[in-house]
Amino acid sequence: MRRPNPEDAPAGRTWIPRLSSLARFTFVDVILWALRIGVVFVVVGGTIGTLLKGRYDAAQWFDFLVFGLTIGSVYALIALGYTMVYGVLRLINFAHGDIMMTGAFAGYYVASEFAEDGLLDRSPVLAMVVILTAAVAVSTTIAVLTERIAYRPFRHVRGFAPLICAIGVSFFLEQTFRGALGASIRAYPDPKWQHAMIKVFGFGVPRVEALVVVAAIVSMIVLYLVVQRTRMGTAMRAVSEDTDAAAMMGIDVNKVVVFTFALGGIMAGIAGVCYAFVFKQVYFFMGFTPGIKAFGAAVLGGIGSVPGAMLGGFFLGLVESIGPALFLDGIGITAPYQLRDLIAFTLLIMVLIFRPYGILGERMAKKRA
Amino acid sequence: MTFIKTWAFATLAVAALAGTSAAQAAETKGGVTDDIGVLAIPKGAPIQFGGYWVMSGADSALGIDAKRGVEIAFKDHGGMLLGHPLKLNVEDDLCNAEGGQTAATKLAANPNTAIVLGSACSSAATPAAPILWKAGISDIGTADTAPSLTAPDRKPEYDGFMRTCYSDIDQGAADSKYLYDVLKARKVVTIHDGSPYAQQLALVMADNFKKMGGTVLSVEAVAPTDVDMHPVLTRIATEKPDVIYAPIFVAAGAQLLRQSKEIPGLEKVPLIGSSGQMAPDMIEAARASIVGYRITYPDLSPEAMGKGYPKFVEDYKKAYGEAPISGYHANAYDAAELAMKGIEKVAKTDASGTTYIGRKALRDALRATTFEGVSGPIKCDAYGECAQFKPAVYEFTNGDPKTYKIGDNPKKIWP
Numbered sequence: 001m002r003r004p005n006p007e008d009a010p011a012g013r014t015w016i017p018r019l020s021s022l023a024r025f026t027f028v029d030v031i032l033w034a035l036r037i038g039v040v041f042v043v044v045g046g047t048i049g050t051l052l053k054g055r056y057d058a059a060q061w062f063d064f065l066v067f068g069l070t071i072g073s074v075y076a077l078i079a080l081g082y083t084m085v086y087g088v089l090r091l092i093n094f095a096h097g098d099i100m101m102t103g104a105f106a107g108y109y110v111a112s113e114f115a116e117d118g119l120l121d122r123s124p125v126l127a128m129v130v131i132l133t134a135a136v137a138v139s140t141t142i143a144v145l146t147e148r149i150a151y152r153p154f155r156h157v158r159g160f161a162p163l164i165c166a167i168g169v170s171f172f173l174e175q176t177f178r179g180a181l182g183a184s185i186r187a188y189p190d191p192k193w194q195h196a197m198i199k200v201f202g203f204g205v206p207r208v209e210a211l212v213v214v215a216a217i218v219s220m221i222v223l224y225l226v227v228q229r230t231r232m233g234t235a236m237r238a239v240s241e242d243t244d245a246a247a248m249m250g251i252d253v254n255k256v257v258v259f260t261f262a263l264g265g266i267m268a269g270i271a272g273v274c275y276a277f278v279f280k281q282v283y284f285f286m287g288f289t290p291g292i293k294a295f296g297a298a299v300l301g302g303i304g305s306v307p308g309a310m311l312g313g314f315f316l317g318l319v320e321s322i323g324p325a326l327f328l329d330g331i332g333i334t335a336p337y338q339l340r341d342l343i344a345f346t347l348l349i350m351v352l353i354f355r356p357y358g359i360l361g362e363r364m365a366k367k368r369a
Numbered sequence: 370m371t372f373i374k375t376w377a378f379a380t381l382a383v384a385a386l387a388g389t390s391a392a393q394a395a396e397t398k399g400g401v402t403d404d405i406g407v408l409a410i411p412k413g414a415p416i417q418f419g420g421y422w423v424m425s426g427a428d429s430a431l432g433i434d435a436k437r438g439v440e441i442a443f444k445d446h447g448g449m450l451l452g453h454p455l456k457l458n459v460e461d462d463l464c465n466a467e468g469g470q471t472a473a474t475k476l477a478a479n480p481n482t483a484i485v486l487g488s489a490c491s492s493a494a495t496p497a498a499p500i501l502w503k504a505g506i507s508d509i510g511t512a513d514t515a516p517s518l519t520a521p522d523r524k525p526e527y528d529g530f531m532r533t534c535y536s537d538i539d540q541g542a543a544d545s546k547y548l549y550d551v552l553k554a555r556k557v558v559t560i561h562d563g564s565p566y567a568q569q570l571a572l573v574m575a576d577n578f579k580k581m582g583g584t585v586l587s588v589e590a591v592a593p594t595d596v597d598m599h600p601v602l603t604r605i606a607t608e609k610p611d612v613i614y615a616p617i618f619v620a621a622g623a624q625l626l627r628q629s630k631e632i633p634g635l636e637k638v639p640l641i642g643s644s645g646q647m648a649p650d651m652i653e654a655a656r657a658s659i660v661g662y663r664i665t666y667p668d669l670s671p672e673a674m675g676k677g678y679p680k681f682v683e684d685y686k687k688a689y690g691e692a693p694i695s696g697y698h699a700n701a702y703d704a705a706e707l708a709m710k711g712i713e714k715v716a717k718t719d720a721s722g723t724t725y726i727g728r729k730a731l732r733d734a735l736r737a738t739t740f741e742g743v744s745g746p747i748k749c750d751a752y753g754e755c756a757q758f759k760p761a762v763y764e765f766t767n768g769d770p771k772t773y774k775i776g777d778n779p780k781k782i783w784p
Contacts, residue, residue, distance in 0.1 A: 279597065
């Protein structure tokens with residue numbers, strides 16, 4: 001007979017405590033519920049307060065939305081790399097943010113070359129395609145090399161060695177780029193056409209931001225199709241379900257892992273160029289913060305789940321952009337944008353308290369259990 | 370009962386520990402007695418100076434410039450002091466608190482460190498100065514301008530700290546005057562990045578601005594690593610300020626500058642920065658959007674500096690093949706000069722050639738030393754403030770980092 005599994009408890013176990021369990025209500029439960037009520041109060045109360053104050057007009061709310069979607073799509077693109085590698089190898093690839101940095105740097109050299117001879121203004125489409133190709137080529141190469149040199153020897157090691165190795169790779173990439181290219185900040189070129197406004201629902205949006213959001217969504221759809229519809233994608237999913245069984249079915253696990261890292265590298269390269277064309281600055285440490293945030297986004301969406309990473313990235317970006325103005329302005333907190341990361345990560349924790357496997361993670365987690 | 374005993378014992382132990390750390394035992398070496406310790410330097414051994422500045426990252430111009438100032442001061446002394454060669458051990462403090470703490474711990478761990486110069490960042494000096502003074506080492510700041518470091522109410526663990534740069538109390542007062550009187554601004558928004566330097570400077574400016582009759586609409590804050598400034602700027606746009614005052618550092622400063630021009634309602638609102646952004650990296654990071662950008666800064670024109678400044682700049686160019694890359698080289702030179710004068714005053718060399726330096730005596734001698742420095746007159750008050758401030762405003766004129774030269778790009782526009 002099958003042992004009863006606590007995971008099979010009736011749905012809603014975390015939502016409302018049943019009367020019979022009130023007796024077992026511990027101190028920790030009280031704190032957790034107080035936290036939940038507090039956050040709900042801040043979110044609802046703050047929102048009502050802000051809307052009553054009427055400080056921001058519709059156009060400004062729309063701007064917040066666009067800013068959030070822009071940074072969110074960068075987070076989402078990076079988060080995909082984390083989530084795919086985790087799904088296949090159960091490895092948190094901490095160097096992934098730095099792989100994005102390598103792509104952004106490669107793009108920088110091509111882009112400034114193009115800006116100098118005017119190609120970026122003359123034929124923007126061609127220039128952007130070449131810049132993207134260069135960035136993707138470099139980041140993919142480095143992602144695949146990282147796997148081959150640093151991660152493969154650790155693949156069957158249990159414990160924390162692979163994780164520590166990933167952190168080491170992150171430092172290695174940062175310091176190598178700092179040593180080779182210098183520690184100073186460089187600025188991506190700023191062609192005029194990127195600033196031209198396009199109309200969306202009657203509101204103006206800078207072309208570059210629209211471009212980034214569209215590029216991110218298109219690459220995510222393509223990635224989703226690759227994972228769901230191709231033979232290689234099917235093999236990836238099989239390896240992520242059960243590596244040994246997949247190997248016995250004749251799947252070349254090494255090939256699948258390399259393919260996974262390559263896909264992650266491609267997404268990181270695209271993310272690097274998108275990031276750098278919106279925020280302009282590239283330097284050796286630029287991958288760290290977005291990397292950490294994207295990792296948060298991947299966990300939020302349910303680590304291992306491809307659509308979850310996308311959702312998590314957009315969620316985090318939107319909360320960072322809209323959250324402080326919407327929740328904190330209303331309850332009279334000054335300088336709300338100082339608390340941007342606090343809000344984003346508090347909401348992340350809240351979501352995880354309600355849904356420990358992340359927004360879309362539960363189904364997969366159960367299957368594996 | 371045991372409970373009370375344990376507590377009494379613990380309290381005593383803590384008190385004893387606190388006692389030893391606040392005042393080290395008096396020491397006598399080679400006929401020199403000092404309340405907190407004596408450094409003995411054998412014949413032929415170097416006199417070791419510690420230095421901690423930001424040597425990497427976007428703000429490295431600030432630190433490298435200071436280090437060069439000290440090197441030139443050593444060179445002017447022929448690299449020798451009291452028959453001992455001079456040695457400078459430099460640590461990178463990364464311009465943040467963790468870096469400052471690590472750097473100070475390393476320098477304090479070297480028993481032969483005679484004195485420490487630096488930092489260029491208040492964030493680093495705030496945790497570092499107490500660590501150094503606990504080891505009996507005096508610290509002369511070269512560009513760390515936060516008011517709290519030399520405030521009359523500073524804690525005793527800062528007793529070993531002094532600086533040859535001004536306090537932001539003066540910078541803040543001058544900045545509010547510029548905004549109110551020259552730009553005719555009446556409503557201002559300030560932005561800081563959580564660093565002691567930016568936070569205190571923004572606060573002092575805002576206080577003075579209010580006293581003059583202006584309104585401070587809000588005090589905003591960003592993180593030094595933030596890249597997306599659009600939301601905070603959109604929020605500021607709803608307040609309709611006359612001017613935005615953001616005395617922060619290069620990376621976040623350049624993002625603010627570039628993005629503020631893209632926000633509806635802020636296209637014409639001037640953004641004013643301050644001394645953390647005087648670096649070629651600022652142009653590199655902001656590129657074309659930097660043209661017309663103004664920052665407040667100490668006046669570096671030769672007429673505002675000390676008599677020796679023109680010669681110093683010549684020496685600098687000869688030694689490093691470029692004009693000074695930031696603004697605090699002269700302060701660093703004067704810090705080294707002050708340190709050497711102090712050591713000369715208190716050091717005693719015996720017949721065997723060993724030099725003895727009393728640590729507390731050195732601190733007292735440094736405070737009592739006055740001279741005409743290349744950055745202006747140096748004279749310390751009781752809280753370690755040794756420099757005077759002459760305000761100026763600089764405006765960037767070109768988006769090519771190669772054109773960076775203090776005085777031309779950015780060029781002085783006020784007074």
